[in-house]
Amino acid sequence: MTREITTILPFIPIGAALAAAMGIFQARRFPGFRETWTFLAAGFQLYTAMAMVPYTLEGVILVTPELPFLPGAGIQLRADPLGMLFLTLASLLWLVTSIYSAAYVRTLGMRHRAGFFSAFSVSLAATAMIALAANPLTFLIGFEVLTLATWPLVVHKRSSKVLRSGRAYLAYTLLGGQLLFAAVAWAAELAPGADFTAGGFLEGAAGDTALRVLFALFLVGVGTKAAILPLHAWLPAAMVAPTPVSALLHAVAVVKAGAFGVLRVTGWVFGPDLMNELGLDIALAAAAAATILFASVRALGEDHIKRRLAYSTVSQLSYIVLGAAIGTPLAIAGAAFHIVAHGFMKITLFLSAGVIQVATGKTRISELGGLGRRLPLVFLCFGLGGLGMAGIPLLPGFLSKWNLAFGGVRADAMWVPVLLVTSGVLNLAYFLPIVRIAVFEPGDPGQVSRPSRWLLLPPLLAIACALVLGVAPDLGAGFWSLAEMAARSVAEGDAPLTAGTR
Amino acid sequence: MNPLDWLAIPPLAHPGLWLALGALVTAIATATGVLGRRAASAPGILFAALAVFAASRAPSGSVDFRVARFDLVWYHADDLSVLFALVFSIVTLLGLLYGAHRLGPGETVAALLYAASAVATVLAGDWITFFVFWEAMAITSVALIWQGGLPESRRAGMRYLLVHAAGGAALFVGIALHASASGGVLDLGRLAATGPPFWFLLVGVGLNAAIPPLHGWLTDAYPEASTTGAVFCSALTTKTAVYALLRVFPGAEILVSLGVAMALYGVVFAVIENDFRRLLGYHIISQVGFMVAGVGIGTELALNGAAAHAYSHILYKALLFMGAGALIEATGRRRLTDLGGVFRSMPVAAILYLVGALSISGAPLFNGFISKSMTLSAAGEAHFYFAELFLSLAAVGTFLSVGLKLPWFAFFGKDRGIAVRPLPVNLLAAMAITAGLCLLYGVRPDLLYRMLPFAASYDPFTAGHLASNVQLLVGAAVLFALGFRRLAPTPTRNLDADWIYRGRPGRIARPLVTGARALGPVAQAVRSGALTAANRAIVRLAAPGALATGAVRRDPFSFRTPIGRTVLLAAMVVGWLLLASRL
Amino acid sequence: MKGILVLLAGFALLGVGLEALGLAAGEEHHGGFWNFIPLWDFAFGFVGAAILGLVARGLLKPLLARSEDWYDAAEGDR
Amino acid sequence: MIEALAGLLVALPLAGAALMPMVAVLRRRGTRWLAFGLHLLTFAAAAAVFARTAATGEAIAHRMGGWPGPFGIELRLDGLSALIALLVTGLSCFVASAPVDASRGATRRASPVREGLVRGALSMLVAGLVGIAATRDVFNLFVFLEISSLAVYTLVASGGGRATVAAFRYLIAGTAAGSLYLLGVGFLYGLTGTLNMDDLAARLPGVEADAALTAAVALIAAGLAIKAALFPLHGWLPDAYVFAPAPAAGFISAVMAKVSAYALLRLLGETLRGIPAGAMALETMVWLGTLGVLVGGGMALAQRDAPRMLAWSSVSAMGAILLAVGIGSPLALAGALFHVVAHALAKGCLFLGVGGLAETLGAGDRRALRGLGRRAPWTAAALTLAAFSMIGLPPTAGFSSKLLLLRASLAEGGPAGVAAFVALLASSGLAALYFLRVLEGIWFRPRPEGRPAQRLPRALAAPVLSLAVLVLLGGVFSAVVEREFVSGAVEAVAGATADER
Incomplete structure (x- = not known):
């Protein structure tokens, strides 16, 4: 049975990141301190997250006292399994990315570093807030702060083209945020003071149509960040950002905040039963399916590495949305785990793409010929990441795909596994040519500078984690258990949550 | 105890293990320069021989262990599986010997991994393990075909891979459907030849068995592999499928x-x-x-x-x-x-x-x-x-x-x-x-x-x-x-x-991709068009006439509501209130 | 060329002899009625090969044969 | 004692208005500090009064000159009035601390006459606005309204050049508004024989609801609506806000229209409640407010000039406040009042900052602000916070007020509620779009070649920063704002209306 303990512990990961942001800003004249602060904060955030995970795994939920905000709405954090899963992932990958960022800014001699690192920290604080939000209002605040804090990062290069992309990015995410704002206000009106409740709290709170509209508002709100079709255009546009930003924020923090939000909304605001009753699950699943297919096809036609990765992200995020829509325990567990799985694999891909860019200045797939011999480790990482995306077994993507597929079958939706495998094939179709061209096609690699080992280490670390997760998804942070616990709390299912032979 | 008897202990009796080890040793030895490129296949031959030996003495029985929440039976030996494992090992040995004069490290490693996957597939005791190595086989065989070295090998290899991915996809769906129908039991055994699971599994396995019209990959890619690569290819993929059919249908x-x-x-x-x-x-x-x-x-x-x-x-x-x-x-x-x-x-x-x-x-x-x-x-x-x-x-x-x-x-x-x-x-x-x-x-x-x-x-x-x-x-x-x-x-x-x-x-696929690309600008145009239209509507409401003269656009200072209009509107508001309240 | 013909004849004789031997030994026979026709397999081998050749050369080839670089042309810039 | 303070609230600034020109002529250097002290003193008085009303929940009454009612002028400050008085006096301190022509730099020091005129007008404006908030007499309200309007005309006109035209336009609209209002009051007096709000409220139910009463309500509503810049009667607003000199514009934009909205709330929401025409006026106000929200946002998006954009966004904000006043539920009033506070702080900050910069640079288009983030990061940060508040982003005060407004419109339901909800949402979106462009320029664009460096004079920078801090604090401590400031005010009105029912 779950038990709640009131403590201020969940505030600490957020506080750490915020403190780091201020520290970095203050230390803007002392370059060394910036990274020190970042590493300290990232390490500390990870440490506190890992310190809280055992409680969560034992069924103890850490809750902060509620800070009053407005009547019927307070700010509160609650370290439930789903939140801990996201928090641990984000802080772990923050640490990995920090190493990379430090090397990246030095290699490229980037400007505005203090702003860069402090905005990064604020983004992570916001992500932690989103992860641990106990109610829609807290979630919304984190969501909006994340939007704003990532803007400077996206437009870091400051050129007109970049600024235009940044405007698109912000227009989408801010407008989405406003709709989420409306939805949160509405939910607060229907059920004042309601926290995220496993299984939803809106049952019977309003008429069917009103609830459907509310759901649409919620979904457009969080779905913008989750890049559900047709709200996805900002994500490829945001690829103008420096690679560490694309890697962490647009593979993990921002987009996952959206996907995580979709899970929260479907599982903790509406609940699978209500969604089913209102026919929302079908609608959402259809949107997810369309996104998965469209984005995969779109990725095929993209020659720019990072943009192809972005479309892949669009497609993969909808796996999570799909799981949330299906709403069976297996599917939710698969979706929750996919947050983690996709995080590790996609960050590997992004970081590898970044190394390629740093070492050769090349950003297009067709230019990669002959590079395989010069950067073998990078393309090893890239290949493994791509295979993982396609759901090849022994990589974590398989685990989420399997559970999603099984969950779909359990819900009598045979098209779910078909869709997932179709997407898997498309994944191979757009990832492996990159490796093929680099490793097997002849070509002039041009001038290749030797990338710093600190640039190479993070992708290797990430893919190593992914490989471990693929065979031992519970090792370390207990990601799979967390996903499973989260799913179990939302939907009671008769099905065994793991498919084994015995 | 004779050291060779160790090979009868189940974990070591897995011939695939030896083949994979061979790949590892080859990779390390050539990467570190211990082994010259000319002799790249030497360790492979040795390990393939060990694999043949292990397969010839493989004890029956099952070994399972837990991976990623699945109880995987990664070693399941009976007469049928050992038969295939043995012949796979033999042909690997022969193939390596055949190509010893020209095999480079890449091709050797790919071939050994390919053979190891095939052996592991036939020794798998459950659907998940089977699927794992089935997919591994597809990937490693592509790696082998790509070593053919011609532009056409690379293209054909890519097609081969995608077709196999599609086959693996069908297999995956079949497994999921079967697992669901059987309540999570995934033992690799005889299945009823009816219903959706059967058809998906049949397509998945049948593609690897090259049942027309799912055979195009074979005649497309095998002629493009290297002379040695084709030997491995001819032996392994289709026969694994035959094994699966024998086992399941x-x-x-x-x-x-x-x-x-x-x-x-x-x-x-x-x-x-x-x-x-x-x-x-x-x-x-x-x-x-x-x-x-x-x-x-x-x-x-x-x-x-x-x-x-x-x-x-x-x-x-x-x-x-x-x-x-x-x-x-x-x-x-x-x-x-x-x-x-x-x-x-x-x-x-x-x-x-x-x-x-x-x-x-x-x-x-x-x-x-x-x-x-x-x-x-x-x-x-x-x-x-x-x-x-x-x-x-x-x-x-x-x-x-x-x-x-x-x-x-x-x-x-x-x-x-x-x-x-x-x-x-x-x-x-x-x-x-x-x-x-x-x-x-x-x-x-x-x-x-x-x-x-x-x-x-x-x-x-x-x-x-x-x-x-x-x-x-x-x-x-x-x-x-x-x-x-x-x-x-x-x-x-x-x-x-x-x-x-x-x-x-x-x-047809290409227009699809291009079409998807073209959608972006169209959607962008629609979005900005809608925004502009909405904005114009509002401006028209607030500042009638402003747009017609382009005043707002040219000089925002030049436009202002005539103050008389404000007064007139105020009168209208009064009138409206009078009227509405009296009605 | 002559050697080959002799070889063929030899094998043909061997085939006839073996069939006789089998009949004499009273071996069990399965299959459709055609299997009971004497020297059926000679005929089948010859006619079958002819049919296959005809079908392939006469029917499929005109339908399916293209120039060798047909796909390269079809695939264009790929 | 505290009652005397209530009297002082009006008397002090009124005295200041008379004193300031004289002091300015005699001893110019001291004027600024004298004005600041005076406003600070008034603010202290307002704070004391507010603290008392908040503590006791009762109104504080003061008869000017000790004359008993119904002849004397009665000031009575309940929670709502005290809040408005607090806001007005508080904001006046920020502006009073700035030199008259702060933004024009040291080269153009204001002449003594001008200095005295502007400072006197500001004091007079404060007196008028506080008077509006404090009076319980509908005729006195007119008087205070005119006092404040005259002061504003002066202030706007002091900008010179095009400002004179703007002031004149405002003068016409304002006079029309005053006339309409006075006409309405006349009708009321004829019908009831009293001008006191409480007496009116008591007597009106006995009055037959005939055309005269309807006309009274309609005239009062229309008159005040012009002053409150309710769409479509907002025509005077953009010019007046844009052309007033920066310090004055900051103050006018922050409080002027809002105090008229307060008057609307007082009269329509409280005194004239229960009259069919009053209800009708409120309903109309919801719809017009909704339209205003949209139109203001849309027009703001169409502007290229930053101060004009801000002015149009004020139209939008006034729409939001007035539609909430029209809805009239406690939640809506809480939203409206929170929005009054949040918007006053944020818009004051923005007008002081952006207007100041625009004047410094002699150009108002958005490009002028480019590169500000590098040049003056703190000012830029303050403006950013204020913009966030305007959009309704956490953790600023605008977020909280918008949350309340959205909830209130949903709770209201019906077509009007839904329309209001959608409009509020759309205006947030529009605000996001138009502020986005400004913020992008401030932070990420380089300063255009050949443009002078932007720098806000310290005298303006200080209020801008403090207001931004308040915007932030108001958001972070929304619970405190709501509990300590808004809820008492809401109770003052809602409690009265509840009694009536």
Whole structure:
């Protein structure tokens, strides 16, 4: 049975990141301190997250006292399994990315570093807030702060083209945020003071149509960040950002905040039963399916590495949305785990793409010929990441795909596994040519500078984690258990949550 | 305890483990420079030998362990799986020996991993493990094909990969559906041949078995692999599928028709093929058809026949591909129309090739005979008379193109005076050993029969069998002798199922991709258009006339509501309130 | 050429002899009625091969044969 | 004692208005500090009064000159009035601390006459606005309204140049508004024989609801609506806000229209409640407010000039406040009042900052602000915070007020509620879009070639920063704002209306 303990512990990961942001800003004249602060904060955030995970795994939920905000709405954090899963992932990958960022800014001699690192920290604080939000209002605040804090990062290069992309990015995410704002206000009106409740709290709170509209508002709100079709255009546009930003924020923090939000909304605001009753699950699943297919096809036609990765992200995020829509325990567990799985694999891909860019200045797939011999480790990482995306077994993507597929079958939706495998094939179709061209096609690699080992280490670390997760998804942070616990709390299912032979 | 007895301990008895270790050692040794590129296959040969040894002594039983929340039975040995594991290991050893003179580290590692995956697939005890290695096989085999080194190898490899990914996808769906239906039980065992799980699994497995029209990948990619790569390819992928069919769908009657159709399909296309490795590829399809039909017939004899035929087939087909590879290595040509009269320059290889050709044709005293006649007899005994008839027809066709047409036009026929490079010893040795095995099993069928999964006894050497086979072959030979000119190859390319994704239909995909690309700007235009329109509507409401003069756009300062209008509007508001309240 | 013909004849004789031997030994026979026709397999081998050749050369080849670089042309810039 | 303070609230600034020109002429240097002290003192008085009303929940009454009602002028400050008084006096301190022509730099020091005029007008404005908030007499309300209007005309006109035209336009509109209102009051007096709000509220139910009463309500509503810039009667607003000199514009934009909205709330929401025409007026106000929200946002998006954009966004904000006043539920009033506070702080900050910069640079288009983030990061940060508040982003005060407004419109339901909800949402979106462009320029664009460096004079920078801090604090401590400031005010009105029912 779950038990709640009131403590201020969940505030600490957020506080750490915020403190780091201020520290970095203050230390803007002392370059060394910036990274020190970042590493300290990232390490500390990870440490506190890992310190809280055992409680969560034992069924103890850490809750902060509620800070009053407005009547019927307070700010509160609650370290439930789903939140801990996201928090641990984000802080772990923050640490990995920090190493990379430090090397990246030095290699490229980037400007505005203090702003860069402090905005990064604020983004992570916001992500932690989103992860641990106990109610829609807290979630919304984190969501909006994340939007704003990532803007400077996206437009870091400051050129007109970049600024235009940044405007698109912000227009989408801010407008989405406003709709989420409306939805949160509405939910607060229907059920004042309601926290995220496993299984939803809106049952019977309003008429069917009103609830459907509310759901649409919620979904457009969080779905913008989750890049559900047709709200996805900002994500490829945001690829103008420096690679560490694309890697962490647009593979993990921002987009996952959206996907995580979709899970929260479907599982903790509406609940699978209500969604089913209102026919929302079908609608959402259809949107997810369309996104998965469209984005995969779109990725095929993209020659720019990072943009192809972005479309892949669009497609993969909808796996999570799909799981949330299906709403069976297996599917939710698969979706929750996919947050983690996709995080590790996609960050590997992004970081590898970044190394390629740093070492050769090349950003297009067709230019990669002959590079395989010069950067073998990078393309090893890239290949493994791509295979993982396609759901090849022994990589974590398989685990989420399997559970999603099984969950779909359990819900009598045979098209779910078909869709997932179709997407898997498309994944191979757009990832492996990159490796093929680099490793097997002849070509002039041009001038290749030797990338710093600190640039190479993070992708290797990430893919190593992914490989471990693929065979031992519970090792370390207990990601799979967390996903499973989260799913179990939302939907009671008769099905065994793991498919084994015995 | 004899150190070699350790190989009988289950974890170490897994031949795939040794093959994978071989790959690892090769990779490390060549990457660190301990081993020169020229000797890259040496450790592989050693480890493949260990794998053969391990497979020959593999104890039956299961070993499972928990991975990623699944209880995976990664070692499940019974007669059927060990039979396949053994022959896979043997052919790996032979293939490495065959290519030792030219195998680089990349190709060696890919080949070893490919073989390891195949072995692990047949030794898998549950669907998940099976799927894991099934996918691994697809990927590693592509890595092997890509080593073919030609632009066409890379393109064909990519197509191969995608087609296999699609097959794996169908398999995945099938497994998920099956798992759901069985309540999470994933043991690899006989399944009912009905319902969606069956069809998905059939498509998934059938694609690897190259059942038309899912066979396009085979004849597309195998001719583009390197000479050595093709040897591995010919042996492993399709036979793993046969194993899966044997394990899962014995007696599924639809397989009889499919098998017969395959057997004939391959034969007919082989008759008009010019690229001799593609020709051999068509004969893989044809021969696998025998096995598929055997699985469909489903009697113990038929299943034994299918398993035995897979075993034989791997050996003689490897030999045939070795021969084809020898031809390519010696002459640098790969089309029958470019060849002719090289027998005199490379008699040993030619004769060894002919051993393979006779084996595949089912000539008595060669190993094809002892397994093929099992299937034919089983068909007869189980009253699949037409199956038997058509399979015999396929056998005739096999002899016609592999046994007569190919050697005639390549080795004999018109001498074009082609310069022939001498063949290395290891290549010929590998061919000789393989040919020796073909002959050995052809003469001593009991060596093979005792490894078969069922106890059904069978004697191939009855006078009737022998008579029937000899007559068939002679009949076909007579026809060829009379009409070989009409069977002469032409330098053409025949369309086949790969047209579906390479020809006109395949080109549909491109507009789809381009169309998806074009959607972006369109959507962008719609979005900004909608925004502009909304904004204009608002401006029009607040500042009538402003837009018409372009005033707002040109100079925002110039526009202001006339103050008289404010006063007028105030009066209107008063009027409205008066009116509305009084009504 | 002559040697080959002799070889063929020899094998043909062997086939006839073996069939006779089998009949004499009273071996069990399975299959359709055609299997009971004497020297059926000679005929089948010959006719079967002819049919296959005809079908392949006469029917399929005109339908399916293209120039060797047909796909390269079809695939265009790929 | 505290009652005397209530009297002081009006008397002090009124005295200041008379004093300031004289002091300015005599001793210019001291004027600024005298004005600041005076406003600070007034603010202290307002704070004391507010603290008392908040503590006791009761109104504080003061009869000017000790004359008993109904003849004397009664000031009575309940929670709502005290809040408005607090806001007005508080904001006046920020502006009073700035030199008259702060933004024009040291080269153009204001002449003594001008200095005295502007400072006196500001004091007079404060007196008028506080008077509006404090009075319980509908005629006195008119008087205070005119006092404040006259002061504003002066202030706007002091900008010179085009400002004179703007002031004149405002003068016409304002006079029309005053006339309409006075006409309405006249009708009321004729019908009831009293001008005191409480008496009116008591007597009106006995009055037959005939055309005269309807006309009274309609005239009062229309008059005040012009002053409150309710769409479509907002025509005077953009020019007046844009052309007033920066310090004055900051103050005017922050409080002027809002105090008229307060008057609307007082009269329509409290005194004239229960009259069919009053209800009708409120309903109309919801719809017009909704339209205003949209139109203001849309027009702001169409502007290229930053101060004009801000002015139009004020139209939008006034729409939001007035529609909430029209809805009239406690939640809506809480939203409206929170929005009054939040918007006053944020818009004051923005007008002081942006207007100041625009004047410094002599150009108002958005490009002028480019590169500000590098040049003056703190000012830029303050403006950013204020913009966030305007959009309704956490953790600023605008977020909280918008949350309340959205909830209130949903709770209201019906077509009007839904329309209001959608409009509020759309205006947030529009605000996001138009502020986005400004913020992008401030932070990420380089300063255009050949433009002078932007720098806000310290005298303006200080209020801008402090207001931004308040915007932030108001958001972070929304609970405190709501509990300590808004809820008492809401109770003062809602409690009265509840009694009536």
